[in-house]
Amino acid sequence: MTELLLRDARIWGHEDAADLLIRDGRIAEIRRAGQDGAGDGAEDLGGRLVLPGLVDGHAHLDKTLWGGPWVPHDAAPGLMGKIRNGQERRPEFGVPNADFVTALLENMIVCGTTHVRSHVDVDPLVGLGSVEAVREAVERHDGRISAELVAFPQAGMLISPGTEALLEEALKAGVESIGGLDPAGVDQDAVKHLDAVFALAERYGAGVDIHLHDGGTLGAWQFELIIERTKILGLGGKVTVSHAFALADADPATRDRLISGLAEARIALATVAPNRGLLPLRLLGEAGVPVTLGNDGVRDLWSPFGTGDMLERALFQAKGTGPRDEDIELALDAATYGGARVLGLRDYGLSVGDHADLVVVDARNAAEAVCVRPRRSLVVKSGRIVARDGVLA
Amino acid sequence: MTELLLRDARIWGHEDAADLLIRDGRIAEIRRAGQDGAGDGAEDLGGRLVLPGLVDGHAHLDKTLWGGPWVPHDAAPGLMGKIRNGQERRPEFGVPNADFVTALLENMIVCGTTHVRSHVDVDPLVGLGSVEAVREAVERHDGRISAELVAFPQAGMLISPGTEALLEEALKAGVESIGGLDPAGVDQDAVKHLDAVFALAERYGAGVDIHLHDGGTLGAWQFELIIERTKILGLGGKVTVSHAFALADADPATRDRLISGLAEARIALATVAPNRGLLPLRLLGEAGVPVTLGNDGVRDLWSPFGTGDMLERALFQAKGTGPRDEDIELALDAATYGGARVLGLRDYGLSVGDHADLVVVDARNAAEAVCVRPRRSLVVKSGRIVARDGVLA
Incomplete structure (x- = not known):
């Protein structure tokens, strides 16, 4: 069982910051931010925006x-x-x-x-x-x-x-x-x-x-x-x-x-x-x-x-x-x-149960992400971090 | 007298790599690359492209x-x-x-x-x-x-x-x-x-x-x-x-x-x-x-x-x-x-005597610089390095 915890995430479409628990390649839980202590495999997103994988x-x-x-x-x-x-x-x-x-x-x-x-x-x-x-x-x-x-x-x-x-x-x-x-x-x-x-x-x-x-x-x-x-x-x-x-x-x-x-x-x-x-x-x-x-x-x-x-x-x-x-x-x-x-991608998105294909951007909202297109902070494919800050992981 | 030496530069419009000596805010000399030893205030551009300041x-x-x-x-x-x-x-x-x-x-x-x-x-x-x-x-x-x-x-x-x-x-x-x-x-x-x-x-x-x-x-x-x-x-x-x-x-x-x-x-x-x-x-x-x-x-x-x-x-x-x-x-x-x-900017450009307003891009030529727009490696204004790798100097 592999786990990845994305803390303090601003999920596209959600109002409040959240912690995103990824388990075995899927989004397992979405909790209110700050409920979890730091742990192995935890990434602090610092309020950055999470989009589904492009x-x-x-x-x-x-x-x-x-x-x-x-x-x-x-x-x-x-x-x-x-x-x-x-x-x-x-x-x-x-x-x-x-x-x-x-x-x-x-x-x-x-x-x-x-x-x-x-x-x-x-x-x-x-x-x-x-x-x-x-x-x-x-x-x-x-x-x-x-x-x-x-x-x-x-x-x-x-x-x-x-x-x-x-x-x-x-x-x-x-x-x-x-x-x-x-x-x-x-x-x-x-x-x-x-x-x-x-x-x-x-x-x-x-x-x-x-x-x-x-x-x-x-x-x-x-x-x-x-x-x-x-x-x-x-x-x-x-x-x-x-x-x-x-x-x-x-x-x-x-x-x-x-x-x-x-x-x-x-x-x-x-x-x-x-x-x-x-x-x-x-x-x-x-x-x-x-x-x-x-x-x-x-x-x-x-x-x-x-x-x-x-x-x-x-x-x-x-x-x-x-x-x-x-x-x-x-x-x-x-x-x-x-x-x-x-x-025809199944289980695509940002809900619990969806495949954990995600991209993290330093933007306050989706419109800003498109207008500024900052270097992607994190890219996750099937629950695995595949790129960080513009470099392949 | 302030000096800045940009080594191994690919100057837009020039065939061969060159060393660019900047003195007192202007381009003082353009020499064939590799003629100079390293020195104080020398920047090795590694063949990157030099454009005049945008x-x-x-x-x-x-x-x-x-x-x-x-x-x-x-x-x-x-x-x-x-x-x-x-x-x-x-x-x-x-x-x-x-x-x-x-x-x-x-x-x-x-x-x-x-x-x-x-x-x-x-x-x-x-x-x-x-x-x-x-x-x-x-x-x-x-x-x-x-x-x-x-x-x-x-x-x-x-x-x-x-x-x-x-x-x-x-x-x-x-x-x-x-x-x-x-x-x-x-x-x-x-x-x-x-x-x-x-x-x-x-x-x-x-x-x-x-x-x-x-x-x-x-x-x-x-x-x-x-x-x-x-x-x-x-x-x-x-x-x-x-x-x-x-x-x-x-x-x-x-x-x-x-x-x-x-x-x-x-x-x-x-x-x-x-x-x-x-x-x-x-x-x-x-x-x-x-x-x-x-x-x-x-x-x-x-x-x-x-x-x-x-x-x-x-x-x-x-x-x-x-x-x-x-x-x-x-x-x-x-x-x-x-x-x-x-x-009406006077003495603008990449020739000897011009103001040293320059930008360095990791590209092989001008067309590639426009198509890819990499983070600017170096920005020089009036002979002074004012930004490096996307951060103000």
């Missing part, structure tokens, strides 16, 4: 150059320019590289992320090499962070022969979800693309997470196709649409229609909080559509930006969502509870 | 609540809602407060800012109290940071009787510049407003810095009025337009016309890199219009966001400017050399 719901771990060389960005503009740049220059830098992924995961851990969903490129050039690199890196961290993978046809599926078979191979090898990519705008046949993706999901009991950059009416139409298939196959609760720019940019009537459809089909959304294309979190929350927030690619051949810090990503979302504490908390919710809901 | 060209120091209570944002939407909220709730929290300003300046210093231009509210309610609070806070830091103030009619000038006389009083009391605020949109008479502001500037030899949120054709028209007055009065090089949303959002023909006019009149721009309303830094640079970047208000009754970190602000700018190293450096230029140019 959830990165949309990453591309396999692509990262973190811990490797600095590569000046040199892709042609637009989505296809980035796709080609990623494919063509990957070998030059030895990407995918388990060392780079390990380094990025380390930064994510010290920043308080305890679970990540990573899309992982699957294509005829790399085969399942990216899946293997990411899995190896996660294993090296020995339980400090958990990960769910999405087999992702980054270079297209129909337009990249051999990819569909590889996606199936990935699912056979235990990859949890299957991805899709702009069924119309990139893969040129929305119906055929979605039929294939959903068929694989059904056959292997996998989740679905579709990148949908396509905007306007083309994007809105594909939402309808995804909603239709999710309902017919009874995959509600297992389908995510990532980016969803068509919804972000839609006129109010279209937006409301899409949101209703998503809610009815129990489809979730993932966003990376770009400057343009921010999702209407309040409306989505009111409609019951869960949203997960993610860092997207971090320092890779697509973009030099990013650090893996989910509080920073929450700030990017909050800057668009609004300045009120409750607006900022909406963004943090997407980085925590929303992500857990989308990714 | 310049915050648009702050509102007087408004801050930094170091004070957390105040959930509660203003009505829009510019006027924020103006009213700031005015009405100021007394409730004892704003302006020299302690809060001191605390914010401390965070700016440890983040590498060595000079700041702060707009300071002047109105019949606060009188010159904000000027005094900011001056006191700057003095408390005893040369660790320098500041230039702009007497700013935040509540309007024509619509707030008594303000014009107070602005004049501020200039008499040595405040360096006079501000203006949406001469049409807020103050209701663009010509009268600008004539009064420019007349005061001319009389007292002061600079001018006009907040121009007004967009569209109304904003474009006011640009023309400002350009006209700057030329006639020969105030080229002393006038800044802040925010400049009308230029950011203009159609290409209007934008190009405004940029030509600004360049001809030698008017500068200030931006705080909002999600929407990013200035076209490359075009402005090509036209010779200098741009300074600023943090705007930091945690005040206008907004809970902000930390005072200019590298973070450069990231916000770079996220819109582009992912190439040279795009990111454009944003950093606005946070350094551009700011120095707009604010």
Whole structure:
């Protein structure tokens, strides 16, 4: 029986300071602060804020150059320019590289992320090499962070022969979800693309997470196709649409229609909080559509930006969502509870019985934590201290 | 004679590592790294990057609540809602407060800012109290940071009787510049407003810095009025337009016309890199219009966001400017050399003879410094180490 006592904690959502007793990886007791004497395994938080472990719901771990060389960005503009740049220059830098992924995961851990969903490129050039690199890196961290993978046809599926078979191979090898990519705008046949993706999901009991950059009416139409298939196959609760720019940019009537459809089909959304294309979190929350927030690619051949810090990503979302504490908390919710809901994490949170995945921040409240993003004082995964003051424990 | 030797420095813009000898507050010598033995006052930078001291060209120091209570944002939407909220709730929290300003300046210093231009509210309610609070806070830091103030009619000038006389009083009391605020949109008479502001500037030899949120054709028209007055009065090089949303959002023909006019009149721009309303830094640079970047208000009754970190602000700018190293450096230029140019800082930079205002970052190049924004290793102001590893020295 392992125990950890966090004394004088300000738990997000609670009024008073509390002592948090963690036993065997779960929150065992929450008591009024000051009831306990010091003891072995006790940490005095000094009134710091405790958040549930941050959830990165949309990453591309396999692509990262973190811990490797600095590569000046040199892709042609637009989505296809980035796709080609990623494919063509990957070998030059030895990407995918388990060392780079390990380094990025380390930064994510010290920043308080305890679970990540990573899309992982699957294509005829790399085969399942990216899946293997990411899995190896996660294993090296020995339980400090958990990960769910999405087999992702980054270079297209129909337009990249051999990819569909590889996606199936990935699912056979235990990859949890299957991805899709702009069924119309990139893969040129929305119906055929979605039929294939959903068929694989059904056959292997996998989740679905579709990148949908396509905007306007083309994007809105594909939402309808995804909603239709999710309902017919009874995959509600297992389908995510990532980016969803068509919804972000839609006129109010279209937006409301899409949101209703998503809610009815129990489809979730993932966003990376770009400057343009921010999702209407309040409306989505009111409609019951869960949203997960993610860092997207971090320092890779697509973009030099990013650090893996989910509080920073929450700030990017909050800057668009609004300045009120409750607006900022909406963004943090997407980085925590929303992500857990989308990714199907059970017993996630700050109640007795929940898994003890926690992050401690020197802030007076959640809004301040997002605005200032102090170095994380403590990160706990499954009841074990995995990072302290920005350094892996 | 005081000396400081920075060994093994990677100077922004230089190929090879160098040793930087600082004497009596200036850069005295730049030598190839490794030529010097260790000595008193020697700091081994281990190849870290040296940037010139960051310049915050648009702050509102007087408004801050930094170091004070957390105040959930509660203003009505829009510019006027924020103006009213700031005015009405100021007394409730004892704003302006020299302690809060001191605390914010401390965070700016440890983040590498060595000079700041702060707009300071002047109105019949606060009188010159904000000027005094900011001056006191700057003095408390005893040369660790320098500041230039702009007497700013935040509540309007024509619509707030008594303000014009107070602005004049501020200039008499040595405040360096006079501000203006949406001469049409807020103050209701663009010509009268600008004539009064420019007349005061001319009389007292002061600079001018006009907040121009007004967009569209109304904003474009006011640009023309400002350009006209700057030329006639020969105030080229002393006038800044802040925010400049009308230029950011203009159609290409209007934008190009405004940029030509600004360049001809030698008017500068200030931006705080909002999600929407990013200035076209490359075009402005090509036209010779200098741009300074600023943090705007930091945690005040206008907004809970902000930390005072200019590298973070450069990231916000770079996220819109582009992912190439040279795009990111454009944003950093606005946070350094551009700011120095707009604010008229003499002998600013990284050459022999320049003032030794420097910041040291653990990054391989400028783009990485902006993308990652590591805790600043060392901050030097006038040749003196003023902060180290995020703590005031």
